[in-house]
Amino acid sequence: MAETRQSNQVAARTAERAAGAVGAELPPPRLGVALGGSLALVALGYAIVAGHGVQQGILYALGVLLGIALYHARFGFTSAFRQLVAVGQGAGLRAHMLMLAVASVLFAPILAAGVGFFGVEPAGFVAPLGLSVVVGAFIFGIGMQLGGACASGTLFSIGGGQTAILLTLAGFIGGSVLGAWHWDFWTETMPALPPVSLAESTGLGYGGALAVQLAIFAAIAGATVLIARRKNPPPRRPPAAASGVARVIRGAWPLWAGAVVLAGLNAATLLVRGEPWGITSAFALWGSKIAQALGVDVASWSYWSGERAAALQASVLADSTSVMNFGIVFGALLAAAIGGSFALHRRIPPKTAAAAIIGGLLMGYGARLAYGCNIGAYFSGVASFSLHGWLWIAMALIGTYAGLKVRPLFELANPKPTDSSC
Template sequence: MTDMTLTARQAPRLRGRSLSILAIVVAALTVAAMAGPRYGLLLLIGLGLGATLEGLRFGFTGPWRRMILFRDATGIVTQMICIGLIALAAFPMLAAHPTELTGAHAPVGYAMVGGAFVFGACMQIVLGCGSGTLVNAGSGNAVSALALPFFAIGSFFGAYHLTWWTGLGSLPVAVLSGTTGLALTLVALAAVAGVALAIAEPGKRMMPKRLWAAALIIAALAILHLAVAGQPWGVVYGLGLWVAKGATALGADLSGSAFWSAPSNQERIAESVLTDVTSLTDIGLLVGAALAAWWRDGLTAQVKGHPVGAWIAVIVAGFLLGYSSRLAFGCNIGAFVSGISTGSIHGWAWFAAAFVGSWYGIKLRPFLGLEARK
């Protein structure tokens, strides 16, 4: 094979990579011109998160699945390291700027724990959490592409009914803060990592370089998100907001919902999507993953031959992902990563309930036709 042949074959990929970079620059500049530099930067953060998650093959659903099925601790340990790095910056930032910055704090209650359990099961059914569904859909995965719009619809209805669910009962919001809170958080993260390593199979304990890189990059971008947005990285709210905007545009009356009729949410519905923090990072996740996939392989759809019943299961699971994540005050990002890294006890409750739910979701997949029975 000649150098000329290699160059000819590489040329389309090189052009695709150049177009990827150009698309990122144009998108960020467009948002900055229309909404302001802060929002352009937030879109760039979202693009970076999406590109990192897709490009370095890092996520949240897959590592939990590998831990449960194969006792592979590498992904769980990576998540603990990433959360710990964010916490090291977030705790002092929140303490130094209590009026400018807010944490991902929520109460532990019946709906929150139940929602996290259902979310954990459903994310294993579709093999994607909140960020994972966006990233997988962006990279061409047909299951996630089908689940995503129903995830958004579920998020809208979960928020619509949120007050009723929280009325079932919850504890006061509990938050770890200060040096002691940070120390307790880091010890707890280390303990989870230690347990994962202790029960892992030999050869499934050492993190590869790409996971170290993913932990560092995602932590840096999450910290930057907190500084720029004034709030931690989240996913679920933006998806529900898109549906609320669409419903309002079609003439729907949302006054029956305490959540969507709240002045702050009415204001966000009326404003441009380009000025909503979570919407921008969600768009960035989707587009960033698409650009990373295009950069690596060229963008192609990944369609598997599932039976009709399996596709129906994906639709139902997608809706429940959105609905349950609103009841749980977030997904793997908003509740697990951002909750724990900013000291919220509900983040730990979410993690425990969702992990148990994941075990059941993994068991359900073969019965739903999404993988072969053993």
């Protein structure tokens, strides 16, 4: 118990330094970390462009920008869900609605035109509505509350030096491989409806679908305000004291800024690669390559048939999702180092480690079942006008409620109405 309390205190102090509480001075930059990270970032970028072309290099650069934005805005999906369900603090979810609204406005003309850069024909993430999404999103919601981060949060937390999240990533990769192995069972034998696009399947068109989604976003944001009035939740931790250029480069960004930047970068991803931003398909690829190297015949799995078969044989640098993931880690590392908040956490209590691994396994498995994670299914799915994205968020919130009940078993604290801030 003492070790856990000490670890929680260290993590809280680190988070406070990273968020930059009002009146506190920003810590000095970690110049050595920034220099080493920059050299590694450039070297990997050169290898990507030299081996796989400019388009892949641009996607890597977009990943770097995503990592910077995620870290500076501390844009959380896990924390937003937890704060809403535990104490009714809806600021995080309102930021999600802004992000989804901006992304939908940007996605609609791109998808309607069907023309992108490098000759690609942009297409959104529209997936079937089935039991696999229900189960997958539910267990993903539990997993992210145990693992301490979602898919995007796992990557930018690793970049920030949070070593415990490496255990979450390991579980994430393992769970993704299990999900790929069981792909047939969930997609072929479980009941499901065909993919439904609000724009293309309903006759609304992209203009009508956009109007419907904007109304839903506004209604959800309004509902969170009403919930907050009833529950009177603790306020969110204040942003950094720095202002102007210093805040942009080193401090914490307001949530609205992170929402707008992430939406813009997702739209840019859609234009450059022809698909929106995703994360967890790369975890399945990495884990399957490892399993294959150990002698497992993963190529015989139906998940690795068709278009995916080539990815299993090619370099990970040829996989656009992988290079964007690498970019996110390096972008977050640079942001953390320049902001002075990069710090390796060397002591991980056993129960925290167990929760991280179990949470990662649940998220990896759930993401495969649900056709994506908080990014591929929720963010990019909803922005693509796919009903499966809406089903995902509903089930992930229910999973979050279940996850909050399980967290105390691993000595993980939940927000309380009496807390001074979230």
